[in-house]
Amino acid sequence: MKTEYKIIVDLIEEKTRVLDVGCDDGTLLESLKKNKNVDARGIEISKDKVQTCVSKGLTVIEGNAELDLKQFPNDSFDYVVLGQTLQAFINPEIVIKELLRVGKKAIITIPNFGHWKVRLNLLIKGTMPITESLPNDWYNTPNIHMCTIKDFVKFSKIINFKIFKSLALTNKNISTINNSNLFYKNLFAELGIFLIEK
Amino acid sequence: MNIKENIKTLVIKNPLKLDCGKTINNFPLAYETYGSLNKNKDNAILVFHALTGDQFVTGINPVTKKDGWWSYAVGPNKSIDTNKYFVICANVIGGCMGSFGPSHKNPDTNKIYGTDFPVITINDMVNAQVNLLDHFEIKKLFSVVGGSMGGMQVLQFISNYPDKAGTVVPIACTSSHSAQNIAFNELGRQAIASDHNWFDGKYLSNNTLPDKGLSVARMAAHITYLSKKGLQEKFGRKLQERDALKFGFDADFQIESYLRYQGSVFVDRFDANSYLYITRAMDYFDLVKQFDGNLSNAFKKTKAKFFVISFTSDWLYPTQENKDIVIALNAIGADVGFVEIKSDKGHDSFLLDVPDFLNTLKNFLDKSYSER
Numbered sequence: 001m002k003t004e005y006k007i008i009v010d011l012i013e014e015k016t017r018v019l020d021v022g023c024d025d026g027t028l029l030e031s032l033k034k035n036k037n038v039d040a041r042g043i044e045i046s047k048d049k050v051q052t053c054v055s056k057g058l059t060v061i062e063g064n065a066e067l068d069l070k071q072f073p074n075d076s077f078d079y080v081v082l083g084q085t086l087q088a089f090i091n092p093e094i095v096i097k098e099l100l101r102v103g104k105k106a107i108i109t110i111p112n113f114g115h116w117k118v119r120l121n122l123l124i125k126g127t128m129p130i131t132e133s134l135p136n137d138w139y140n141t142p143n144i145h146m147c148t149i150k151d152f153v154k155f156s157k158i159i160n161f162k163i164f165k166s167l168a169l170t171n172k173n174i175s176t177i178n179n180s181n182l183f184y185k186n187l188f189a190e191l192g193i194f195l196i197e198k
Numbered sequence: 199m200n201i202k203e204n205i206k207t208l209v210i211k212n213p214l215k216l217d218c219g220k221t222i223n224n225f226p227l228a229y230e231t232y233g234s235l236n237k238n239k240d241n242a243i244l245v246f247h248a249l250t251g252d253q254f255v256t257g258i259n260p261v262t263k264k265d266g267w268w269s270y271a272v273g274p275n276k277s278i279d280t281n282k283y284f285v286i287c288a289n290v291i292g293g294c295m296g297s298f299g300p301s302h303k304n305p306d307t308n309k310i311y312g313t314d315f316p317v318i319t320i321n322d323m324v325n326a327q328v329n330l331l332d333h334f335e336i337k338k339l340f341s342v343v344g345g346s347m348g349g350m351q352v353l354q355f356i357s358n359y360p361d362k363a364g365t366v367v368p369i370a371c372t373s374s375h376s377a378q379n380i381a382f383n384e385l386g387r388q389a390i391a392s393d394h395n396w397f398d399g400k401y402l403s404n405n406t407l408p409d410k411g412l413s414v415a416r417m418a419a420h421i422t423y424l425s426k427k428g429l430q431e432k433f434g435r436k437l438q439e440r441d442a443l444k445f446g447f448d449a450d451f452q453i454e455s456y457l458r459y460q461g462s463v464f465v466d467r468f469d470a471n472s473y474l475y476i477t478r479a480m481d482y483f484d485l486v487k488q489f490d491g492n493l494s495n496a497f498k499k500t501k502a503k504f505f506v507i508s509f510t511s512d513w514l515y516p517t518q519e520n521k522d523i524v525i526a527l528n529a530i531g532a533d534v535g536f537v538e539i540k541s542d543k544g545h546d547s548f549l550l551d552v553p554d555f556l557n558t559l560k561n562f563l564d565k566s567y568s569e570r
Contacts, residue, residue: 047538047539050535050536050537051537051557051558051561053535054565055561055565056565058535059533060536061524061534062536062537063536071524071525071529072528072529073531076528076531
């Protein structure tokens with residue numbers, strides 16, 4: 001399992017209700033069910049992946065986070081997870097607000113556009129960066145709102161949500177992000193993982 | 199049509215108060231079963247049939263000698279695996295495959311009911327069928343499954359009997375019949391009523407049958423079960439056994455011939471008055487209204503696990519109407535999964551060989567069964 005998922009599993013308390021938005025093939029949900037005994041639910045846009053999830057015995061609905069989170073009442077879940085897709089939404093602000101309406105807490109992971117490889121790629125080549133975690137060309141990427149770890153921290157102040165925990169993932173190593181190391185983490189982390197609250 | 203010898207019938211002694219206000223008792227409910235009930239009696243699945251279905255879900259239908267209506271989905275190792283599950287299906291009341299319906303005789307008058315048969319509802323249908331659980335001494339079904347009108351019965355069943363099923367699978371259905379649904383049903387009923395052989399429903403006493411009307415009703419309905427794309431691909435403007443148009447009103451086009459055929463075979467196996475009664479039951483179905491405008495309340499008392507399935511090309515009960523059920527369930531934190539299956543086969547997709555559908559249904563049931 002991806003290190004990212006392991007970190008998310010660690011962040012989630014046992015026997016809680018969790019919604020994974022964009023749950024892919026259900027790997028994270030399966031692990032949460034098994035290791036944390038959570039009531040696990042998922043939303044996934046791809047029909048094939050929903051069918052995969054069903055074959056694993058997971059409760060998943062086919063749907064789109066921008067349209068289908070509406071149906072869940074306030075605080076229906078203890079945690080709502082959004083893994084590496086915030087940058088793909090037309091309006092990330094609305095999505096975050098919806099996550100925090102539906103869930104008491106949200107866990108958001110973002111591919112860090114501030115990573116040095118990305119910066120170097122653009123600086124030297126002068127073309128849109130293509131890296132292992134960002135493999136698409138500018139014209140076919142689903143990522144329309146890329147941001148850096150620093151941008152995300154700034155965003156929390158602009159739209160007013162609390163970052164409860166910030167973690168950086170660098171070469172499978174996990175470290176905590178704080179105000180004093182933000183500059184370095186923003187340069188070296190491939191992924192930012194944030195536990196947020198209203 | 200001598201059908202009695204092949205039909206298992208349970209006589210329901212308990213009085214059943216119908217929604218129309220009348221009470222019926224000592225009435226027959228025809229059913230069939232497949233597979234075997236295990237010791238714990240916890241492997242039973244109650245399958246509900248659609249408008250023109252019957253209790254003969256799979257294998258050869260002993261009356262029509264054709265494949266059962268859900269042979270693709272039900273049988274050994276199939277989606278609803280009869281090696282594993284005990285499948286029960288009953289002919290709905292109002293139907294014409296042995297259950298109490300308009301072609302039966304009224305014991306008080308000794309005359310065939312015809313349109314004197316009480317108007318029945320989806321609610322009445324499931325309230326009749328729940329007696330099968332007592333008959334087999336089943337406390338709780340593993341699952342209730344059905345497509346189209348069968349799906350409506352699934353929803354009504356779990357709403358009426360929240361503890362009597364562990365999993366709930368409504369397929370290609372709706373919680374409330376739309377104006378368009380009612381319109382198409384009314385077209386069918388008017389086709390029957392305008393056949394001069396209908397005799398205000400008393401055709402059996404007049405030794406005749408409103409075959410033409412029933413056949414037109416079936417033709418119109420059949421169009422609603424298919425998608426435009428499916429029809430275009432299968433028939434297009436292909437001509438029927440001719441090289442050129444004949445400038446007349448014979449079936450020039452294959453689609454015309456196909457529809458006429460569908461109509462003609464239907465009248466051999468279906469009763470016109472039953473068609474009126476069952477379409478009426480569908481039109482009256484409005485689970486939203488039953489629960490004062492809040493569908494969620496229909497499911498508040500159940501802990502069952504739901505799985506809702508719709509089809510991309512189904513315009514009779516489109517995805518949004520299926521999704522409304524999902525939304526109502528999510529609003530109360532119920533355990534609900536949902537998938538829209540890609541298919542060009544229209545509303546009929548659930549009856550046909552649509553592998554994504556059949557696999558998903560199997561996966562859901564088998565996984566839920568092993569985790570129960």
